[in-house]
Amino acid sequence: MNGPEAVLRVSAGPVPEKPKAVRRSSPSRLSADFLFHKAAVFAAFLAAATLFATVIAITYDSWPSIQTFGVWGFLKSSEWNPVTQTFGAFPFIVGTLISSAIAMSLGVPVSFGIAVFITEIAPAWIKKPVAGAIELLAAIPSIVYGLWGLLVFAPVFAEIEPWITRNLGAIPGIGPLFHGPPMGIGMLTAGIILAIMVLPYISSIMRDVFLVVPSSLRESAYALGSTTWEVAWHIVLPYTRSAVIGAIFLGLGRALGETMAVTFVIGNSNVLSSSLLMPGATIPSVLANEFTEATTMLYRSSLIYLGLILIAVTLTVQSFAVLLIRRLGRSQGASA
Amino acid sequence: MNSLKKMGIALALAAACALVIPAVWAQSSLTGAGSTWVTPLVAKWAATYHTNTGIEINYQSIGSGGGIAQIKAGTVAFGASDMPLKPEDLRAAGLIQFPTAVAGEDLVYNLPGIKAEQIVLSGPLVADIYLGKVKKWNDPAISKLNSGLKLPDMDITVVHRSDGSGTTFTFCDYLSKVSPEWKGKVGANTSVAWPTGVGGKGNEGVASYVQRIPGSIGYVEYAYILESHLSDARMINRDGKIVSPSLKGFQDAAAHVDFTKAQDFYVILTDHTGPGTWPISGCTWQILRKNAPKETNVAVMKFFDWGFEHGQNLAQSIAFGPLPPATVLAIKSYWKKELGYTI
Numbered sequence: 001m002n003g004p005e006a007v008l009r010v011s012a013g014p015v016p017e018k019p020k021a022v023r024r025s026s027p028s029r030l031s032a033d034f035l036f037h038k039a040a041v042f043a044a045f046l047a048a049a050t051l052f053a054t055v056i057a058i059t060y061d062s063w064p065s066i067q068t069f070g071v072w073g074f075l076k077s078s079e080w081n082p083v084t085q086t087f088g089a090f091p092f093i094v095g096t097l098i099s100s101a102i103a104m105s106l107g108v109p110v111s112f113g114i115a116v117f118i119t120e121i122a123p124a125w126i127k128k129p130v131a132g133a134i135e136l137l138a139a140i141p142s143i144v145y146g147l148w149g150l151l152v153f154a155p156v157f158a159e160i161e162p163w164i165t166r167n168l169g170a171i172p173g174i175g176p177l178f179h180g181p182p183m184g185i186g187m188l189t190a191g192i193i194l195a196i197m198v199l200p201y202i203s204s205i206m207r208d209v210f211l212v213v214p215s216s217l218r219e220s221a222y223a224l225g226s227t228t229w230e231v232a233w234h235i236v237l238p239y240t241r242s243a244v245i246g247a248i249f250l251g252l253g254r255a256l257g258e259t260m261a262v263t264f265v266i267g268n269s270n271v272l273s274s275s276l277l278m279p280g281a282t283i284p285s286v287l288a289n290e291f292t293e294a295t296t297m298l299y300r301s302s303l304i305y306l307g308l309i310l311i312a313v314t315l316t317v318q319s320f321a322v323l324l325i326r327r328l329g330r331s332q333g334a335s336a
Numbered sequence: 337m338n339s340l341k342k343m344g345i346a347l348a349l350a351a352a353c354a355l356v357i358p359a360v361w362a363q364s365s366l367t368g369a370g371s372t373w374v375t376p377l378v379a380k381w382a383a384t385y386h387t388n389t390g391i392e393i394n395y396q397s398i399g400s401g402g403g404i405a406q407i408k409a410g411t412v413a414f415g416a417s418d419m420p421l422k423p424e425d426l427r428a429a430g431l432i433q434f435p436t437a438v439a440g441e442d443l444v445y446n447l448p449g450i451k452a453e454q455i456v457l458s459g460p461l462v463a464d465i466y467l468g469k470v471k472k473w474n475d476p477a478i479s480k481l482n483s484g485l486k487l488p489d490m491d492i493t494v495v496h497r498s499d500g501s502g503t504t505f506t507f508c509d510y511l512s513k514v515s516p517e518w519k520g521k522v523g524a525n526t527s528v529a530w531p532t533g534v535g536g537k538g539n540e541g542v543a544s545y546v547q548r549i550p551g552s553i554g555y556v557e558y559a560y561i562l563e564s565h566l567s568d569a570r571m572i573n574r575d576g577k578i579v580s581p582s583l584k585g586f587q588d589a590a591a592h593v594d595f596t597k598a599q600d601f602y603v604i605l606t607d608h609t610g611p612g613t614w615p616i617s618g619c620t621w622q623i624l625r626k627n628a629p630k631e632t633n634v635a636v637m638k639f640f641d642w643g644f645e646h647g648q649n650l651a652q653s654i655a656f657g658p659l660p661p662a663t664v665l666a667i668k669s670y671w672k673k674e675l676g677y678t679i
Contacts, residue, residue, distance in 0.1 A: 080529060081528070081529035082526070082528060083522065083523035083529065150541075155548060158548070181491060181549075183493065183534065183548075183549050185534065185545070263498070264537065267534040269530065269533065269534060269535060271531075279534040279535065281535075288499075288537075289527070289537060290499065291399075291500075292400075292499065293399045293401045293500025293501060293526040293527060295417075295419065295500075295526060299401075
């Protein structure tokens with residue numbers, strides 16, 4: 001089976017060895033570099049073009065719905081009724097934002113705690129196992145989170161909910177947020193599951209950037225008598241601020257788009273409720289639920305329209321993050 | 337050089353496969369897509385049909401909406417829908433449809449101390465529960481139908497499907513027939529704007545919510561009640577008789593429909609007459625293209641005809657009721673009339 005090779009060797013034989021190597025190496029290296037350059041450019045443009053093409057395709061497919069309901073009308077309407085073919089996105093947009101907000105308000109402080117523990121407090125032998133365990137959370141498929149949330153977490157949480165209603169529900173102002181039957185599923189459950197899901201993303205980036213804080217800074221602070229908390233809050237966090245914000249927004253992006261886990265535990269009600277213990281819905285969850293049986297053109301197109309809105313929401317959040325990081329960078333520069 | 341050669345061989349192989357496979361495919365296989373409800377039945381029939389005839393049926397359970405879209409686009413040989421298309425829509429798209437098998441669904445509940453089939457419900461009462469008007473289990477409307485039972489002073493938690501589903505369509509179609517208020521406020525579709533309650537994904541989602549939440553009520557397919565250990569209710573049918581769900585009850589519903597009269601089999605099996613008729617019976621429809629190649633349509637028709645004739649025990653083993661003989665005859669004459677040819 002080495003026929004062609006032998007032939008090649010024979011034909012290459014008469015050509016003197018050394019000049020060939022020299023002559024050949026420089027153009028081929030050049031062309032390899034040229035190819036690599038083109039490939040890299042192509043890869044970068046491919047990613048951008050995919051996003052662009054996706055937006056165009058989604059806009060095209062949602063056009064019937066955009067024409068029927070308009071932009072503002074669709075955004076502010078709470079009516080989602082496949083029977084009468086009237087569709088509005090408001091409950092889903094609110095549900096998406098609220099569940100992600102719960103996830104962030106629980107997930108960010110815990111992630112910060114994990115990162116501080118690993119970088120500042122933990123003895124060396126425990127750092128690796130803890131960090132590994134947290135990162136392992138990211139490898140769990142989201143459907144497993146959903147099933148775990150529904151079958152394991154929700155029954156336990158249903159036992160805790162009456163306590164929440166009694167205590168948090170009694171606080172004036174935010175009390176009504178915690179009223180409702182103890183079902184174990186709903187907006188709050190979805191937020192908690194999302195918080196667990198975003199932990200590994202936020203905490204592992206925080207840990208990585210906390211590690212690059214120069215030890216001279218840290219040691220100076222300790223030498224001046226700072227506590228661990230003061231070092232973490234006043235030295236480490238300001239030094240890594242923009243990266244930490246980046247980490248938070250990465251987690252937020254994940255929470256906004258999470259589909260299966262949320263669908264299992266949010267309760268899937270299209271009616272907006274004032275209580276976090278009541279069922280709700282998010283844009284991804286309604287897509288997961290209704291896309292397969294969307295029998296009419298307008299219905300299908302309205303669901304795709306919801307997808308377009310989700311892209312817009314995510315894009316807004318990301319641009320906000322970029323702006324925030326830039327502004328912080330500038331003010332940091334000014335103060336320095 | 338070696339790797340180049342290997343790549344060449346691999347490419348040649350891939351090209352050869354690409355050339356060969358579709359040819360094999362086209363000869364001994366049919367593709368269908370649609371309803372998830374009918375999936376167990378088509379899968380069961382297809383497996384036995386394959387061993388008997390060598391013809392492979394690939395069915396993708398992508399949902400009725402997807403099934404209708406795929407058959408309209410002509411990418412599959414047949415589409416399956418839990419909701420029949422209106423005759424005028426069929427005409428406009430050049431399609432025909434026929435029923436496959438009958439099935440049913442029932443309400444399940446979680447009430448401490450009350451066992452399966454102890455509760456009796458009526459259609460209008462179920463509509464009021466799902467409208468959120470009857471809120472407690474000891475409501476006079478419920479205790480009137482269940483005089484011997486001691487019903488607890490518990491809130492009713494309504495559980496419905498969150499995903500679009502033929503089960504929902506059949507359930508809501510029944511409620512629309514028995515409750516004018518339901519018809520006006522909610523209506524029937526594969527998914528509707530529920531006035532109240534929590535939504536579970538799939539039969540298993542509804543079942544797990546009902547198992548979890550004391551005082552809850554939900555609707556699931558009959559096959560799923562047999563599988564799981566849920567307490568199901570008895571219903572009062574159109575004739576005023578109290579009935580339990582059974583294949584016989586679903587078939588009675590089909591037997592009381594004159595399919596030969598209904599245009600394009602556009603009949604929904606809910607709330608029909610007959611003493612043994614189960615009120616929430618349903619059906620799935622297969623959809624074909626009129627202008628598909630004759631051999632494709634004939635192959636599909638042969639498969640379903642085989643199912644109607646020889647697949648009855650298979651259907652019953654997974655809680656689908658075979659169509660009554662008169663209906664099968666009506667389907668055959670419908671094929672001849674609409675397509676101009678038959679198997």
